[in-house]
Amino acid sequence: MRGAVISVVACIGLLLPSVPVSAHHAFAATFDINKPIVLKGRITKVELMNPHSWFWLEVENPDGTKTEWGFEGGSPNSLIRRGVTKSSLPVGTELIVTGYQAKSGQNKGVGVNITLGDGRKLFFADDMPGGANSATSPAP
């Protein structure tokens, strides 16, 4: 696993150093590949921000208690150019998130796959230049 990360970083090693090529290494340092998680919850807050967006969910536990979880996603800049706004993902929307938990042990993780409650992928998972496939963002 480690070897794969290093070879991926090396193949873009010819880029100029001012490009943040350490991005993937930073993720491996932050989130634990040995702690996969699958959670379902309702959005309480959406932070479209840099360097990474964060999505906050209220997750109902099996015993009925509720826990707040936060998931890290991508920079919103490209989404914004495609018309996504802070209103595109309303509070209360149900999400299912698969990802990995933070090494700190806090209720935070990286959101690898995020789907809406009805199974549609969040934002532009299947987009294609020229609009050959439709975007799958939720209705604003």
Added chain:
Amino acid sequence: MRKRLHGVVVAGAAGAVIVALSCAMGPLSAQAPTAGQFPPYQPPRGTDGNPDVSGFWQAFVTANIDLLDHDAQPGPTPETMGAYGAWPAGQGIVEGGEIPYRPEALARKQQNADNRMTVNISSDARRHETGDPELKCYRPGVPRATYMPFPFQIIQSQQYILIVHEYANALRTIYMDDHKEAPAESWMGWSNGRWDGNTLVVDTAGFVPYTWFDRAGNHHSDALRVVERYTPVSPYHLMYEATIEDPKVFTRPWKIRFPLYRRMEQNVQLLDFNCVPFTEELLYRHLRRQPTQ
């Protein structure tokens, strides 16, 4: 041809006559300017026919310390900082001399002031609950960036006006046509601009709720909207007014006003105030590895 004369004729004991004359030849008198007054002025115009407000500007009020009247004060840790760390007095820039807070928001302002040096950096937005964002080298927001004690540069084209701040390289993009709503919240807001005669009017909203107006803890919510007016009043001054509106925090809109001064040093340019490295110890020392016993 007779010039207009303001004359004083004095008959001295020796018969000497001393005449003091002042000739008023046009709008700019040979007398020293009166503070607070600017004679009528028409600014030079750019190729698009609009006033040219480009250049290097800076405020010289102390509003960054406190928007309201404030006396000189020792500042943080005077036992090490002495006079280096002390803050000057200043007369307030708020029209009417008061900021019309809702009661719970006023309590929050006091809490901010009490905790302005309290820094608790977590890996989420709770980091913004205490501590002056200026202390952390976060972007100052609007209008604070305009009266920070640092210059800014206005670069102007017909479609966009950019304001680049020396402080933290903070950038404001003012869209002069193609006005849109803010797609998401940002620290410097989303600005739409237009000309109103000689005045540049900038309407900014879409702010994160985390910036303060000053070190005294004056604050706002995500509903903040700031309408600024920049009016050239001499070759060397812009008169700046801003109306601040935030129905979640204030009972009514309120205004600030002060002049901006053109920086006239030869070869003046923005330098770098990258305070991010300066704040690492403050923000992150609690996350350092501790030596084992």
Added chain:
Amino acid sequence: MKDRLNPSFLAAVVAVVLSLGSAWVAAQAPPASSASTPWSVVRTPHGQPDLQGYWTSLSFTPLERPEQYGTREFLTDQEVEEIFKAGIQRSYDLTFANSADTPVYDATVYALDAWQNGVRPNRRTSLIVDPPNGRLPPLTPEAQARRGRARPPQETFNGPEDLGTGVRCFTFGGPPIPAGSNYNQNTFILQGKDHVVLEYEWGSVTRVVPLDGRPHLSRNIRPWRGDSRGRWDGDTLVVETTNFRPSVTPQNSNAATLRLTERLTRIDENTIEYRYTVDDPSTWARPWTAIIPLSKVEGPLFEYACHEGNNGLVNILEGARAQEKR
């Protein structure tokens, strides 16, 4: 966790993007013919050639020429297509490097993958065009010694100084303008009457370049983006940058002796030729020059307030401290 890019999907993506990219590919011709392009220059109201707008420096072209090309500067049509296709696949794989390997978010969800962001095919075998072998010149003995002394990348994170300047949000965007297949590699150019502004999206780093012939700053003042001075040479904007800081120089060159010259020429409606020369006699025996195509994209550039939102640095250090306790 994620499937390899479906071959017919990949072919469709490449076909669409290649059709968008044909203008750039057609506009290139060996060698260095930008001065003789027939495109008629559009001017700003101040009479300067118009470079304004939003431009991406996304590229799959490597900085250094792979040795198999020797001194060949340009690819055949078939090679252009193959390399571009491979670039899209590699970019996609990088995006999905998590494939059970790395805990990373799915970048295509956020439209951050290169093929979602306007990357165009490039007829060149490398970004470097001089030396003629398309590779960095040999290092001087001093530079080799400097590299030998360089601190290796850290594996433990005792404090923020063990992380890179990017993770610490110190600065981004060179100069020179970075190329590569990463996201947010967009530059907004605005021209005022006597200054040109280049805003680089990653980090919202803004350079303001005066055109009034003023001298550089003294050597005692070293802005994080260096100190730039611009002038027009015909229809080309020439920007000279000095006063670099250590740790933010291209290829770890020597800030004290480095001079960078950038040349921007609009060659058609959708393209700027961005040519830069790195001259650092204490690092390389001779200067080297690269060309990156800047391709027109839609705006806007949204604020990138890196330090303000830097949860990542805190999470990394919190994680390191938590692991020590285990």
